[in-house]
Amino acid sequence: MEKNHQRFSIFDLVPISICVIRSDFSVIFWNKTMEEWTGMPAKEMLGKNITMTCPGLDRPICINRLNSLFDDGIPVIFSSRLHKDIFPVKLPNGEPRIHKTTVSAITIEPDKRFGALFSVEDVTGLSRTMNDLLESRNFLKEIFNSIQDGISVTDLNHTIRFVNPVVEQKYAGGGPVTGRKSHECYFGASEPLKNSPSLRCIESRETESAILPAPPGCDAKWIELFAYPIKSPESGQVTGVIEYIRDVTVRRQIEEELFRAKMAAEVATRAKSEFLANMSHEIRTPLNAVIGAAEILSGTSMTKEQRQIVDMLSVNSEYLLNIVNDIIDISKIEAGKIDLENIEFNLKNLVEKVCNIFEVNARKKGLTLNRRIDPDLPLAVKGDPSRIRQVLINLVSNAVKFTTQGHISVSCGYEKDNKDNILFSVSDTGIGISGFKQEIIFKSFTQADTSTTRQFGGTGLGLAICRRLVELMGGRISVTSQLNKGSTFYFTTRFEHVQASKTASAPPSCKEGENQAAPNVTFKFTKPARILLVEDYKYTRLIVLHFLMDTPFELDMAENGAQAVEKFTDKKYDLILMDLQMPVMDGYSATREIRKIEKSKGLPSTRIIALSAFALSEDRQKSIDAGCNDHLNKPVTKEALFEMLAQYLPAEKVISRPAGI
Amino acid sequence: MHISKENLDDISELVNIGMGKGAAMLNSLLESHITLNAPVITLVREADLKRALNKYLNQELFAAQMSFYGDFNGDAQLIFSHECAGKLVHALLGVGVETRLDDMDSLRAETLNEVGNIVINSIIGTISNELNLSMKFSIPCCMQGNFENIVGGDIAGTHEGVLHACVHFVVAELKIEGDIIMFLGIDSLRKLVEAIERYRKNL
Secondary structure, eight states: OOOOOGGGGGGGGSSSEEEEEOTTOBEEEEOHHHHHHHOOOHHHHTTSBHHHHSTTTTSHHHHHHHHHHHHHOOOEEEEHHHHSSSSOOBOTTOOBOOEEEEEEEEEOTTOSSEEEEEEEEEOHHHHHHHHHHHHHHHHHHHHHHHOSSEEEEEETTOBEEEEOHHIIIIISTTSOOTTSBHHHHHHOOSSOOTTOHHHHHHHHSSOEEEEEEOOTTSSOSEEEEEEEEEEOTTTOOEEEEEEEEEEOHHHHHHHHHHHHHHHHHHHHHHHHHHHHHHHHHHHHHHHHHHHHHHHHHHTSOOOHHHHHHHHHHHHHHHHHHHHHHHHHHHHHHHTTOOOOOOEEEEHHHHHHHHHHHHHHHHHHTTOEEEEEEOTTSOSEEEEOHHHHHHHHHHHHHHHHHHOSSSEEEEEEEEOSSOTTEEEEEEEESSSOOOHHHHHHTTSTTOOSSHHHHHHHOOOSOHHHHHHHHHHHTTOOEEEEEETTTEEEEEEEEEOEEOOHHHHTTSOOSOOSSOTTOOTTEEEEEOSOOEEEEEOSOHHHHHHHHHHTTTSSOEEEEESSHHHHHHHHHHSOOSEEEEESSOSSSOHHHHHHHHHHHHHHHTOOOOEEEEEESOOSHHHHHHHHHHTOSEEEESSOOHHHHHHHHHHHSOEEEEEOOOTTO | OOOOHHHHHHHHHHHHHHHHHHHHHHHHHHTSOEEEEOOOEEEEOGGGHHHHTGGGTTSOEEEEEEEEEESSOEEEEEEEEHHHHHHHHHHHHOOOTTSOGGGGHHHHHHHHHHHHHHHHHHHHHHHHHHTTOOEEEOOOEEEEEOHHHHTTSTTTTSOSEEEEEEEEEEETTEEEEEEEEEEEOHHHHHHHHHHHHHHHHHO
16 A cells, blocks of 8 residues: 655645546545545555546546656646536535546656646535626516516716616617617617706605606607715715616506596586576476465465465475575586675674574474573675575574474674684574584585484585685684584684774665565555566566555566566656566666666666576676666565665564464 | 847747647547647737737627746736637537527536636646646636726736737537637746746757
């Protein structure tokens, strides 16, 4: 047995497998690491032909290369990856390893030829790291390739360094883009697009984005471009930009469609509101006739049973009228067709009158109705009395409606913190409103609990109208309530104050819409007068005729404006009741025509009272502008008609307690 | 320094013998038929190398490099363009063409290292054997980079002349081109010329 060559024993200390062979392939040194890796002890290897024990080394290529090394002394490398089995690269325990073998020439005395020194490095760890890196790189690449948005990485000069396949296929016409300038490549521009996200993000060091028209020639029409700055981990300097390109063509189309749909819906809502307003108006005309007819009937002598039926008729038709009025109001508000008046009126009177209206009803239900009006309030203010009244009536009627025992308080005074505002409150001891429902009752078409509709009635529009009206008047409406204990509604408005001296001459504030007029005042007309009623609707004519039957007035009729003008030129009238909407010639034109005739003939001005189902101020204003003296809302009740006529014709006030209420 | 046409012809002859030996080794290693030839050998001044190799400017290159010293000293490089290196690896190892070149850096480095080792060994070995020169060699290494990194790297600027041979690898009907360059100092060049002249006399 040969001894390990002493001069190589230092190699026993290195963690590299080393062996030395002579040119006859006999092993003269076999170090400790080699023993470990191959499982073959040195004493067995020394003197043996290496090709006998190391499979693969006996292949001609290896023999040739080793021979040239023995002759020329030129080192040789063997890669286990290329040669695979150049060395048994399985540890004795079966663990596979990757080795790299370098063979250097070494002189071995007294041989003439070189010997060979094999050094085998274990590169398994390195190789694994490489494989791991490769794997994670492939994984990242898979992700990049699977993303359906474009990703493009550029340096600070906008030169493209990397793109995913989507960019090449979708945005760059399929051509290779790496190395080209991004603006040139996508947009055919010689300079970067001004204010582009990429430029901005280099400046701001933040992610920037924009929606841009897509590059010409690609399927997309719009893209969203995000630019992320790449920051150096050491210095934090921006070293490049990641551009993320998303096709938002479909999204934009949808957005545009949604926008169009929204516009269409808004137009439809306005059209719906207008339709409702018009339809309600159409309903009101015949309804007025029903109400009038019931009123006329109730003035005649009837059996108890007949009277019950007539009562039913008038209660239900008025109820229906209220619903229709609500619909008209909300529709007008929603259609943006409401204008406010700004006239002087007596605020205290207004509150009193509203309370008077409900006094009787409250008493009938066993409720007390308290009113508390701050004596410091000015007598006269400037604003829209009919709207204030409408809101108050709504709140008080709700209070009465939803309260079965206890009391209702109506108060009116300055707001505590803001003396410019007047605060109205209506509180009751009724059913109350639960917390979350307090939020929604001011919205259109909402009642706190739809089940209450059946018990208490109503369209659910009242409070929505109140809110809109109060807001239109620059105020706020709110509610505090406890279930089963009661509710308090508050609203504020801002009025212009008017000097007290003017108050006396302030016009009476309750002309319009007063179908629930105070019951205890009637008028008796003392002198004959000639009245012309201009009205196209036969039944309204009939009703007015009935109302005036017991008066000393002589009533003449015209079916439209043209007839009215004709009659006016023939006869002299003390007063004209003028409907506004009529075929042939409407009330506005007829009024203007009459005023023209008066002027040309030097006649004294005839009183003209407009009759209209349009309960809104712009209609009133329109009729006043046309030359009317006053305005009476339909449905025309006997009380309202008489009160109006009493202003312009000689009359006596009769205080009485009418039966039936 | 000038090398006569006869001397250059002799060097060409030796290089081609070495090529033949290298090709035989590659054939047995890779079990595929490879022919190797280097038809023309020129001597260029180092300063003119860039012009001679201008096809390699502005691209990524791979090179196997070995240094030798003894009776004459110098460095030898086998250079491939990125593309040819990829083709060579495909041709030799049968790696699917669909494999992206980037994924193969380590495999390619290993392959070129060994191919370079075999080819350079064969040529220098043949020259030193035939001319009876005594030389030692470094272990080959593989380099990757642009022209300046590789050709103009730490070996540049100290040599009198560069022997340049364009090498054609023909593997499985593919023609793959590489270049062998051998940097030699003035002493080495003179010794080489002397050795060549001695060699011709002995023929």
